[in-house]
Amino acid sequence: xxxxxxxxxGLAGLSAAIxxxxxxxxxxxxxxxxxxxxQSVMAEGGINAALDTMGENDTPQEHFxxxxxxxxxxxxxxxxxxxxxxxxxxxxWLCSIGAPLYMKxxxxxxxxxxxxxxxxxxxxxxxxGKILMNAMIDQARKYEAEGLIERYPHHEFSCLVMNEGVCVxxxxxxxxxxxxxxxxxCVILASGGMNSLFxxxxxxxxxxxxxxxxxxxxxxxxxxxxxxxxxxxTTISIPQKRCLISEAARGEGGRLYIxxxxxxxxxxxxxYPELGNLMPRDVVSREMEIVRRDDKCGDRVYLDMTGISEFxxxxxxSDLRQECIDFLGLDPVKEPIEVSPGIHYFMGGICVDEHHxxxxxxxxxxxxxxxxxxxxxxxGGNSMxxxxxxxxxxxxxxxxxxxxxxxxxxxxxxxxxxxQNGDSFVAEQDYSxxxxxxxxxxxxxxxxxxxxxxxxxxxxxxxxLSGNSLTKKQYRRLLLAKAVLLSALERKESRGAHxxxxxxxxxxxxxxxxxxxxxxxxxxxxxxxxxxxxxxNDNEI
Amino acid sequence: xxxxxxxxxxxxxxxxxxWQSFSLExxxxxATAATALSLLNSMDPLTDTDGNISDKIIxxxxxxxxxxxxxxxxxxxxPGLACSVRLSELKGGEITLQPxxxxxxxxxxxxxxxxxxxNLKTINAWLSSxxxxxxxxxxxxxxSSRCLQCGCCLEICPNFDPDGHFFxxxxxxxxxxxxxxxxxKEKTELKKQYRRHIFGGCGKSLSCRHICPAGIDIExxxxxxxxxxxxxxxxxxxx
Numbered sequence: 001x002x003x004x005x006x007x008x009x010g011l012a013g014l015s016a017a018i019x020x021x022x023x024x025x026x027x028x029x030x031x032x033x034x035x036x037x038x039q040s041v042m043a044e045g046g047i048n049a050a051l052d053t054m055g056e057n058d059t060p061q062e063h064f065x066x067x068x069x070x071x072x073x074x075x076x077x078x079x080x081x082x083x084x085x086x087x088x089x090x091x092x093w094l095c096s097i098g099a100p101l102y103m104k105x106x107x108x109x110x111x112x113x114x115x116x117x118x119x120x121x122x123x124x125x126x127x128x129g130k131i132l133m134n135a136m137i138d139q140a141r142k143y144e145a146e147g148l149i150e151r152y153p154h155h156e157f158s159c160l161v162m163n164e165g166v167c168v169x170x171x172x173x174x175x176x177x178x179x180x181x182x183x184x185x186c187v188i189l190a191s192g193g194m195n196s197l198f199x200x201x202x203x204x205x206x207x208x209x210x211x212x213x214x215x216x217x218x219x220x221x222x223x224x225x226x227x228x229x230x231x232x233x234t235t236i237s238i239p240q241k242r243c244l245i246s247e248a249a250r251g252e253g254g255r256l257y258i259x260x261x262x263x264x265x266x267x268x269x270x271x272y273p274e275l276g277n278l279m280p281r282d283v284v285s286r287e288m289e290i291v292r293r294d295d296k297c298g299d300r301v302y303l304d305m306t307g308i309s310e311f312x313x314x315x316x317x318s319d320l321r322q323e324c325i326d327f328l329g330l331d332p333v334k335e336p337i338e339v340s341p342g343i344h345y346f347m348g349g350i351c352v353d354e355h356h357x358x359x360x361x362x363x364x365x366x367x368x369x370x371x372x373x374x375x376x377x378x379x380g381g382n383s384m385x386x387x388x389x390x391x392x393x394x395x396x397x398x399x400x401x402x403x404x405x406x407x408x409x410x411x412x413x414x415x416x417x418x419x420q421n422g423d424s425f426v427a428e429q430d431y432s433x434x435x436x437x438x439x440x441x442x443x444x445x446x447x448x449x450x451x452x453x454x455x456x457x458x459x460x461x462x463x464x465l466s467g468n469s470l471t472k473k474q475y476r477r478l479l480l481a482k483a484v485l486l487s488a489l490e491r492k493e494s495r496g497a498h499x500x501x502x503x504x505x506x507x508x509x510x511x512x513x514x515x516x517x518x519x520x521x522x523x524x525x526x527x528x529x530x531x532x533x534x535x536x537n538d539n540e541i
Numbered sequence: 542x543x544x545x546x547x548x549x550x551x552x553x554x555x556x557x558x559x560w561q562s563f564s565l566e567x568x569x570x571x572a573t574a575a576t577a578l579s580l581l582n583s584m585d586p587l588t589d590t591d592g593n594i595s596d597k598i599i600x601x602x603x604x605x606x607x608x609x610x611x612x613x614x615x616x617x618x619x620p621g622l623a624c625s626v627r628l629s630e631l632k633g634g635e636i637t638l639q640p641x642x643x644x645x646x647x648x649x650x651x652x653x654x655x656x657x658x659x660n661l662k663t664i665n666a667w668l669s670s671x672x673x674x675x676x677x678x679x680x681x682x683x684x685s686s687r688c689l690q691c692g693c694c695l696e697i698c699p700n701f702d703p704d705g706h707f708f709x710x711x712x713x714x715x716x717x718x719x720x721x722x723x724x725x726k727e728k729t730e731l732k733k734q735y736r737r738h739i740f741g742g743c744g745k746s747l748s749c750r751h752i753c754p755a756g757i758d759i760e761x762x763x764x765x766x767x768x769x770x771x772x773x774x775x776x777x778x779x780x
Contacts, residue, residue: 033601034658036690037609098672098722100682124683130608134686138715141658142667153655176647205603239569239576239624240605326625327571327606435583 002402002411003185004395005030005170007157007212010038011129011384012367013190014136015391016398021143025399028183030152030172032207035137039192039205039368040387043129044246044320046111046121047094047388048381049087053107054119060085061537063120067382070115070280071347071375072496073512074225077534079354083373083382083389085537090389091122099135100124102316111316112251113380115280121381126246126320129384152181157212160187160219160363163410167362184411186401188356188394189216189365190387193346197481199438202343203235203244213350213369214476217483222359223517224371224529225348227488228497230378231447233284234303235342238327242342245303246320247380249332250277252312254305256284257336258291259298267291282377282497285341289447302336341447345383347374347497348487351516354532356394359518362407364398366390371514376496437461437481444485450501454489461485483517483524490526491515542567544628545590546577548598549639550649558646562590562635567628574616574623574638575602578650600650607754610689613696614650615639620693622754641696643703657690660708664734666715672722685717685762687755694749694759700742707742710749710759717762720769728769735770 004020006013009031020027031038052058063084068075091108095101101108101122108122124131143149154175161169161182169184194210195202217223233256234245250256256277257264268287269276277284288301305317313321313333324332350365352358352372358365366372367387374382401407444457461482465475493507494500513528544565551558563581572580578600581587586594603611605624612623617637628636644652674682694710695701701709716735723731743763750759 033603033609033611034654034690037601037603037611039604042604042606042608096671098668098674098682098718100674100679100686100718103676103679105676124686127683127687131683131686134688134715134718138667138719141662142669145662145665145667151658153658154653176653205609206605207603238606239571239573240579243606323606 001025002408003028003183004188004398004402005183005185006188006190007031007170008038008190008192008367008369009035009151009153010040010190010192010367011043011133011136011387012391013188014133014140015388016188016190016366016395017149018136018139018143019392019395020399021140021146021148023399024148025402026148026150027395028150028152028185029140030155030157030170030183032154032156032175034153035133035140037205037207038133039208040384041130041133042203042205042244043132043384044126044244045113045248045251046123046128046381047091047132047384048113048116048120048379049091049122049385050084050120051088051091051108051110051122053104054110056118058118058120060087062118063087063116066116067373067379068375070379071373071377072506073508074375074495074514074531075373076354076532078532079372081534081537082354082393083386086389087385090385094132094135094388097135097139099132101128101131111248112278114247114250114278114284115275115379116278116381117275121251123248123316125316125318126248132384132388155181157191157215159215160360162219165361166407166410167360168410186362186398186407187364188391188398189350189363189369190367190391191369193349193368194480196477197437197441197484198343199435200240201242201438201442203232203242204344208368209477210369210480211473211477214473214480216350216360216363217480217517217519218476220360220519221363222351223349223483224351224514225376225487226484226517227445227491227515228347228376229343229445230281230345230347230497231285231341232281232344233288233341234339235344236328236337236339243323243327244342244344245324245337245339247278247281248317249303249305249308249320252316253308254303255307256288256301256303256339258301260294260296264302264304265291265297280377280379281344285447286499288341300338301340303332303339304336305332306334306336308333345374345378347371347376347378348484348515351514355397356390357397362401364394366394376498437464437478441481441484445488448499448501449488451489454485458482458485458489479519479524483519486524486526487515487517490528542572542629544577545635546581547635547637548649549637550598551640551646552596553648554646561595563587564590570629572628574614574626574628574636575605575612577628577636578602578623578638598650599648608689610691610754613641613691613693613754615641615696620696620752622691622693625754641692643696643701644692652692654690654692656703657692657711660712660738661715664708664712664716664738665730666712666719668719668722669727670724673724674722678721681721681762681765682718684758685714687757688714689755691754693752693754697748697752699746699748700744705742706738708738710753710763713739713743713766714757714759714762717766720766732770735766740767740771
């Protein structure tokens with residue numbers, strides 16, 4: 001029986017580890033920092049599940065429909081059905097392991113969230129990620145004590161160990177001692193999004209760099225839909241980064257407006273009477289940009305939360321209020337706050353099938369590092385669900401391979417890995433390379449894109465790539481950046497989070513497909529791949 | 542604004558620590574200690590006030606917005622998160638940054654806080670079966686879920702010694718939720734460990750309450766947990 005190595009100890013990694021351990025299987029949980037420091041603890045608004053505890057006759061089918069529509073029909077429908085149909089049991093499981101979601105009796109209370117007409121989002125104020133992580137860390141600890149989960153809590157991924165095209169292990173570096181450790185077994189990547197391409201411009205952590213994604217791309221893993229980068233409508237600027245103002249603020253009654261002819265114009269409510277401020281994030285961010293460009297409007301968009309009730313502030317949003325006071329010096333109970341779109345989530349990433357298998361045998365991916373569930377635009381409340389369900393699915397699938405005798409034999413015959421000189425860990429982003437690439441990428445990969453801008457950025461990245469003073473990590477980050485640009489160039493349509501000024505319409509016949517990027521050792525190749533056809537719901541995965 | 546940042550540096554566990562000062566100029570009004578460290582590390586080359594070229598400063602950071610606890614250190618001698626302490630609010634012309642003293646230094650401002658999770662393992666801080674708690678306890682459960690495991694409470698605590706039996710509030714806060722959620726019959730071991738490693742060593746100085754960067758209501762959790770694990774058993778009735 002082979003070992004399972006899990007890279008990343010946030011929600012997806014923990015979910016994979018707990019799933020493996022629950023079936024009595026040993027795994028290693030490998031992360032740069034302990035779970036308490038993972039980006040998952042920053043997740044705020046909640047987790048979606050059609051639990052139907054609010055008397056609205058909600059169903060998993062409607063959750064599925066909203067997720068597919070929100071993602072503009074680019075997600076794998078079979079994977080999304082698996083996600084949505086298992087969401088109620090996922091949230092019930094979280095309750096069973098002691099996550100203190102806001103409850104009424106034995107049922108989680110649900111709140112409104114973007115892109116969904118019914119209340120479907122379970123929450124704990126606006127610190128849902130933190131409380132889910134806390135419960136899952138405790139759950140993992142039980143299995144650590146039993147020897148089923150072995151933590152490597154200050155270890156950085158270096159490279160995959162390959163044998164005849166199959167992933168048979170992983171090399172990691174102990175950050176404390178700088179020693180390289182080679183670990184046998186299959187690998188589940190749960191290493192988060194690609195923040196290092198946009199340092200200082202995302203709401204995420206400095207640790208979720210995307211370096212693992214870049215490394216496995218270099219080693220032949222296919223990446224998918226890289227052009228879809230979510231700009232969350234309501235972020236604020238704080239030192240060194242963007243800070244999220246949770247969608248829960250609008251779910252509980254917050255309203256967006258801009259000054260027009262000297263008066264507040266609640267543009268989302270006027271343009272989209274049905275969902276108003278709770279349209280999907282891609283739509284809201286785009287509309288914010290459009291009204292800011294309108295000559296009749298001011299150039300600042302505000303989030304007005306002054307109408308939210310005292311009860312709601314106290315019981316549902318007290319932490320969000322404190323955040324505004326701490327970082328802005330403004331009390332949102334008393335005055336509107338200026339907000340603008342900021343990079344929040346990467347829908348694209350390592351290409352996986354509905355079982356979370358990559359194109360490399362023995363390699364799996366889940367959570368934000370993987371491209372799954374969210375299509376062209378993720379709905380709020382689906383990221384934590386996708387991470388937990390994805391981690392679980394990946395671990396179940398990896399367990400099947402780990403029991404495969406033929407795969408196990410490859411471990412014995414494993415070849416000496418050629419990849420020996422990884423870069424040493426730096427405990428924060430390497431700004432020297434990224435300030436440069438971030439500027440270029442920011443210009444080209446904003447909410448609105450066009451061929452000229454993308455090509456200009458491509459030239460800059462190419463010239464940077466041809467330099468000879470790059471470290472291995474820098475080279476791979478640039479290669480990843482190039483793959484994002486090429487993917488954005490190839491998609492000559494507008495869909496979800498990818499809006500092309502030169503191709504403003506959606507084009508289903510040519511582009512209702514997955515963008516695939518692969519590096520063959522010399523160049524990046526981009527292709528369009530058909531999306532799987534939906535099976536009947538009886539064939540649940 | 543101009544700042545003088547004095548940092549206690551140490552190349553590795555085995556080497557001797559030394560002070561090194563840097564000048565920093567920034568127009569950022571809200572610059573924090575974390576901003577200072579990032580700005581210094583972005584200098585190429587990083588040069589100290591004596592003109593010496595220096596290695597990058599090693600420190601841990603992740604969320605940069607008080608949610609993860611990674612960047613805990615001593616800032617002008619007081620434990621706190623580098624991302625939440627504004628330079629403009631610090632008194633005196635010089636800002637000192639030191640690693641937390643109660644944990645082994647790995648390098649510069651990075652310390653090994655592995656003892657935090659080891660202590661939680663020792664007290665059996667997990668649920669052995671499905672959670673069991675009433676809705677009325679939701680505030681306690683939520684509050685106890687907020688611990689960052691940053692170590693600031695242990696740093697300030699006059700009773701905590703890394704080699705001692707007392708595990709401090711970094712163990713009490715997570716235990717508070719579990720003491721509520723465990724079914725009564727399965728609380729025995731955790732209650733025993735709680736009495737040994739938390740209740741027995743706490744001098745009730747409550748310095749932790751003032752220093753906790755997350756602002757957790759430690760006193761309320763302590764009162765609640767002490768009741769469950771310690772004194773209600775003397776009443777001879779189930780709780």
